[in-house]
Amino acid sequence: MKIKQLDPLLANQIAAGEVVERPAAVVKELVENSLDAGATSLEIQIEKGGLGLILIRDNGSGMVKEDLPLALSRHATSKIRSVHDLENVMSLGFRGEALASVSAVSRLRLTSRTAESESGWQISCEGQVEQLECVPAAHPVGTTIEVRDLFFNTPARRKFLKTDKTEFSHIETVIKRILLSRFDVAITLSHNGKIVLDEKIAETIEAKERRVASICSDGFLENALSLDIEATGLRLSGWIGLPTFSRSQTDMQYFYVNGRIVRDKLLTHAVRQAYQDVLMHGRHPAIVLFLELDPYGVDVNVHPTKHEVRFRDSRLIHDFIRRSVQQVISAVKPQQLIADEPIIYRSEPQLAPTPTQSVLNLRPVPARITPVQVQEQMAAYVSMHTAADELIETPVLQHTVAVIEEEELEEEIPPLGFALAQLHGIFILAENQHGLVLVDMHAAHERINYEKLKKQFSKGRIAAQNLLLPVTVHMSAAQADCAEYHAETFTRLGLGIERLGETLLAVRHVPILLQEGNIEQLVQDVISDLMTYDNSDRLEAQMNEILSTMACHGSVRANRQLTSHEMNILLRDMEQTERSGQCNHGRPTWVQLTKSELDKLFLRGR
Numbered sequence: 001m002k003i004k005q006l007d008p009l010l011a012n013q014i015a016a017g018e019v020v021e022r023p024a025a026v027v028k029e030l031v032e033n034s035l036d037a038g039a040t041s042l043e044i045q046i047e048k049g050g051l052g053l054i055l056i057r058d059n060g061s062g063m064v065k066e067d068l069p070l071a072l073s074r075h076a077t078s079k080i081r082s083v084h085d086l087e088n089v090m091s092l093g094f095r096g097e098a099l100a101s102v103s104a105v106s107r108l109r110l111t112s113r114t115a116e117s118e119s120g121w122q123i124s125c126e127g128q129v130e131q132l133e134c135v136p137a138a139h140p141v142g143t144t145i146e147v148r149d150l151f152f153n154t155p156a157r158r159k160f161l162k163t164d165k166t167e168f169s170h171i172e173t174v175i176k177r178i179l180l181s182r183f184d185v186a187i188t189l190s191h192n193g194k195i196v197l198d199e200k201i202a203e204t205i206e207a208k209e210r211r212v213a214s215i216c217s218d219g220f221l222e223n224a225l226s227l228d229i230e231a232t233g234l235r236l237s238g239w240i241g242l243p244t245f246s247r248s249q250t251d252m253q254y255f256y257v258n259g260r261i262v263r264d265k266l267l268t269h270a271v272r273q274a275y276q277d278v279l280m281h282g283r284h285p286a287i288v289l290f291l292e293l294d295p296y297g298v299d300v301n302v303h304p305t306k307h308e309v310r311f312r313d314s315r316l317i318h319d320f321i322r323r324s325v326q327q328v329i330s331a332v333k334p335q336q337l338i339a340d341e342p343i344i345y346r347s348e349p350q351l352a353p354t355p356t357q358s359v360l361n362l363r364p365v366p367a368r369i370t371p372v373q374v375q376e377q378m379a380a381y382v383s384m385h386t387a388a389d390e391l392i393e394t395p396v397l398q399h400t401v402a403v404i405e406e407e408e409l410e411e412e413i414p415p416l417g418f419a420l421a422q423l424h425g426i427f428i429l430a431e432n433q434h435g436l437v438l439v440d441m442h443a444a445h446e447r448i449n450y451e452k453l454k455k456q457f458s459k460g461r462i463a464a465q466n467l468l469l470p471v472t473v474h475m476s477a478a479q480a481d482c483a484e485y486h487a488e489t490f491t492r493l494g495l496g497i498e499r500l501g502e503t504l505l506a507v508r509h510v511p512i513l514l515q516e517g518n519i520e521q522l523v524q525d526v527i528s529d530l531m532t533y534d535n536s537d538r539l540e541a542q543m544n545e546i547l548s549t550m551a552c553h554g555s556v557r558a559n560r561q562l563t564s565h566e567m568n569i570l571l572r573d574m575e576q577t578e579r580s581g582q583c584n585h586g587r588p589t590w591v592q593l594t595k596s597e598l599d600k601l602f603l604r605g606r
Contacts, residue, residue: 023050
């Protein structure tokens, strides 16, 4: 067949198929044009899920008469002039396709006025863009776009759309995403004459948080950490949910790159890695994150809908996001969660985030825990911890001594309080200044051991203890070959092994933390992991899983009776350990029952 030039209308309808997937796509493109025009107020009217009417009125800079016909033609834009502009684009729209594509599949009316014009101008079209005429029209400064009867000339497209309610829900989602990125813009959204969203400009932190809460729920904001971190020309800000506030889907993950909402696998993977030690399998974090960088470092011209981006230095971006989110999560301690105050992290000036305000809300010591008891408990804690700290490097001892020397212990008790009892051989019941605390002792101890092993492993020296009698381990020849091949890895893990025969290993020293564990089972589990992840790069990525397995073997088990001193040592360790709110598998390690919650249980005060 001979090659022929496509009819302009057909070409526009093909282009519309890439850009105009559904009414929500039309709304996104038109709203982005309004924002690029400097609008600070938007009124959006929707009828019949967007198939009947999409009307967007803004107070932006508007357009002059001569620009109206050009705005409806393909590849016409005011936002780029050269390749250099394309490589440094900061506007949301730039491809010059949106209005042309929309006008090809709808009945469109465009009315606009600039501040310099005495009157506005209007242009209309129905599926074609040739021989369009502008007529005068009364209009304030800004632009109004009316899109009626969407897909009226492409009925096949209408058949693929859902119900009006479903299509409007997609539109509402688009507007919510835009609201999260532009706190400097007021937006009103209505459907069939009923106002659904009415958000004013949010200038203060409190107003921004109210907007976030209205879109992501009060629960998200109550369980979110605020961050603002800068390093190497990158800035990451926004809110990340606590691991305990997770979702079964990724429906509450909002990523913005230079103000543009994106769906990017690189960003998603970086966040997932940052949460990998604290989320249960199959759960997803809730986040609202804004990444800012030099526009030259990101290519936004990847897809017609502009949902996808490509970074020039993807490794730098990935590591920056993973490290930033991970450090913020790691820095959260029980005392901050108990204080029930906003937790904000800003980098000043290094990457490592530091709290900008004290989150300790200290109150008078309850009468039943006297100052003398506080001093005795803390002294006992130091005494019990000294022997272990001579072998295991940890900052807990130093911190505890500093507390005793510098703070007036008579005026406070530790955040997790002091142990009262052990319940069913599984839980520790403690009393703190806010009420009662329940701790899963195995889960908590597992996290403590895990974090210690990670720190020691990163320094290349896990403290080991020689066994008086070597432990022999029987296994298959393939397992023994694997252990012999990875002998250096075993040494880094604090395990000294020697092959005695084709199917026999001897374990001569083990990590101090795990000397009470099941050594034979531990070695079998480590070999199993090594055989699964035999690739060296893969092994490095999975090393934390191996350390997690080791930590589990070295943690206190159910039904083991702990003394009061041992329980309090565990509580103090939790207060100093990163990510102590969750075990290695993402389950919570402790819960707080406040006095008010206890009062409600017994209907007190009614």
